[in-house]
Amino acid sequence: MEKEKKFVEAITSMDEDFAQWYTDIVKKAELADYSSVRGCMVIRPYGYAIWENIQKELDKRFKETGHENVYMPMFIPESLLNKEKEHVKGFAPEVAWVTQGGNEPLTERMCVRPTSETLFCEHFAKIVQSYNDLPKLYNQWCSVVRWEKTTRPFLRTMEFLWQEGHTVHATAKESEEETIRMLNLYASFCEDFLAIPVIKGQKTDKEKFAGAKATYTLEALMHDGKALQAGTSHNFGDNFAKAFNIQYTDKDGKLKYVYETSWGMSTRIIGAIIMVHGDDSGLVLPPKVAPTQVIIIPVSQHIEGVLDKANEIKDRVCKIARVKMDTSDKMPGWKYNEYEMKGVPIRLEIGPRDIQKNQVVLVRRDTREKYFVPMDQIESRINSLLCDIHNSLYNKAKAIRDEKTYTVSNMDEFKEVAENKPGFIKAMWCGDRECEEKIKEVAGTTSRCIPFEQEHISDKCICCGKEAKYMVYWGKAY
């Protein structure tokens, strides 16, 4: 009873307190929990099952594009971290330092990896000698640590899980192609698998990764109008190759530097799933990533024949979808709430009356629409519903994003929108860092990206009035 009560409690509504709504979902859908380790979370079975589905799909796509998995040490000696200057400047202030091993102080302290460029570079320098050794297309699944001041489950945690791809190539052209290839891979993963529409673009110099020549990004818009960087792909050019002396002998017999990329996606994306699709009844999971796609709830299960029929249906459905059945002695209403909270895409109800009518009831999580489906059409209707739900989640998310995307042509308009209308702001920019910083001062709004799909709003930078170079997406971000 204790536990039932806990579940029937409603969560905070999104409009009332978005941050609390988010935290409520994380806890009540049992995605993650806090621990006594500051800023670190416990990822619970349901949350981890979502991550496993993300991993499985991404890993498959990485392998299809020729990438291989490796594992590097989790520690970086300070002298190794210091080798690339921009990189260490960006990361040193936010790393955890190991200074003691067993009972002895270390002669050189090591940080827990915040990202592994330096380790990969050291390894590449050892294994790459000739043009025959190129490219090396590596990926690593691991956890990394960044000493964040304020943390929130999935969105910003001191430790998080991710994958980091690291590749080396013979030419600048190839490394640029790889950087864009992986950005596109992430984009289609977000859209086709997670039903999250994304804007593809390039980060400004101010916002790019520490040590990169160019950082490309995917920007998604959350329900509350804040942006979230869903994945990034960096082209390092030969920056790191020079710092780590990664050279190869080319066909012409000359020693040349390699060109390098890295790209990553993290458990943060689970935060995006929550904030793009969720509603006031809880999580709404896109079908492809949902650990359970169909939950079967037998109604009046004590009546003879109901459980048998439900089991028979489960055996059929498990061939086409990830299905579970709840035969606990809780009330159906309680169960409906629980699986809505957990965002299961389809609920299948089957009771004595349904059996009489030779039908089942299917209920969509996203729209709550109810369908009475003849027994012999269960599989085909579930298949088409899963497909419909994905598309409709994507379209809804895109409509909300478009609705919350504003176009402005001068600083007054920018200020007005930035202060009152959460969302993306499209505005022209001259390309100068000074203007970018001034615009940020207006309302804490940073440049999200220079989108690949440029639009011409006006000829002038909204800040300095000089000739504009780019149309930029601005916004507040997680």
Place this chain on the structure above:
Amino acid sequence: MEKEKKFVEAITSMDEDFAQWYTDIVKKAELADYSSVRGCMVIRPYGYAIWENIQKELDKRFKETGHENVYMPMFIPESLLNKEKEHVKGFAPEVAWVTQGGNEPLTERMCVRPTSETLFCEHFAKIVQSYNDLPKLYNQWCSVVRWEKTTRPFLRTMEFLWQEGHTVHATAKESEEETIRMLNLYASFCEDFLAIPVIKGQKTDKEKFAGAKATYTLEALMHDGKALQAGTSHNFGDNFAKAFNIQYTDKDGKLKYVYETSWGMSTRIIGAIIMVHGDDSGLVLPPKVAPTQVIIIPVSQHIEGVLDKANEIKDRVCKIARVKMDTSDKMPGWKYNEYEMKGVPIRLEIGPRDIQKNQVVLVRRDTREKYFVPMDQIESRINSLLCDIHNSLYNKAKAIRDEKTYTVSNMDEFKEVAENKPGFIKAMWCGDRECEEKIKEVAGTTSRCIPFEQEHISDKCICCGKEAKYMVYWGKAY
């Protein structure tokens, strides 16, 4: 040419220098490499692909037995590690301490997890309230750190990858059943998947896990006669439950402590694969774990028709096995050596003469036997060969183990064998720690386990002459 030369070099022979033979295989089969991080290794694509196959199979078996994956923080605050006294005594001397975050010293230092009992206990205490919440059957894939003085790739590294299962149960009986269930799961995984025969048994009190009531183990024998602990399963009883106050309300309304288990298998097992199956030409991989099961080498591939035919065969074989083809311009002989070094179970050669004869050549890695196989029997012969290779590797390993297992009935015999014949020694023991320690002094030989399958060698402990309680396996261990 540079690289070809490197590969044709033979490796050190096993009899000449076993340790060097092992290191040569690790490096030349490109399983792992050293890094500038003391005691940590880089797991290269081929080594990691082996680990991925191990993970995939174990994970499937864990899920089939009702276990769910979770992820706990990688840090443990010192006060949390200190909660269970035996546990902290065992692990504190060998952990890495984080004392600084960013630019600030921590008020409480944290260790990088050497194992995660304490974190799981803290979490269980929060989420377990009633008998309805039990059992919780959790598993975690992660890396852990132990500050080892001397390290060797896979066998003993400061950081290693593993899985750690942690479960809580309502009764002592259930936790004991779980402990044995997981030991059996590991045993059949070792035997059916890795072709490694194992002895199942219990650790003596001296050798058990810090904080456990009972530790069960799988002991495997390496080529050089040294033992390796392939997996362990611990029953904690209510030790940790009391230290962490993990209680639940039972059906009778009373508050009771839970009973807990943990069990683990690590990248160490890759060391066992090398040392149980390898030979003087390199790695020998059991087919089920091999990243590539069949390597196709086209012979005289410049001659018209050869590559077409080879591709046609590859398309057929990829439906039944993990297959790769090497069409590089290296000499076939070089390729034969390389894939022998890498332990690929079957080599398929196809050249102009084979095409004429409507056949291919299959060569087993383990016995080097050569078979001329008609084109229309390729699939069936590969299937049966893969099966044969597995069985024959298992039988060979078992024969070597049996040959190197000695039965002794007094201390003189023990000393004689321990000093001259590397292997397992079976001998009777009274159960007293004092005798166990004296036996260890004889020749650095420790108790490996009290096997489940007991034999009666004599009535007396070989050390003190008093009544023997157990027949014990003794040996030197990795």
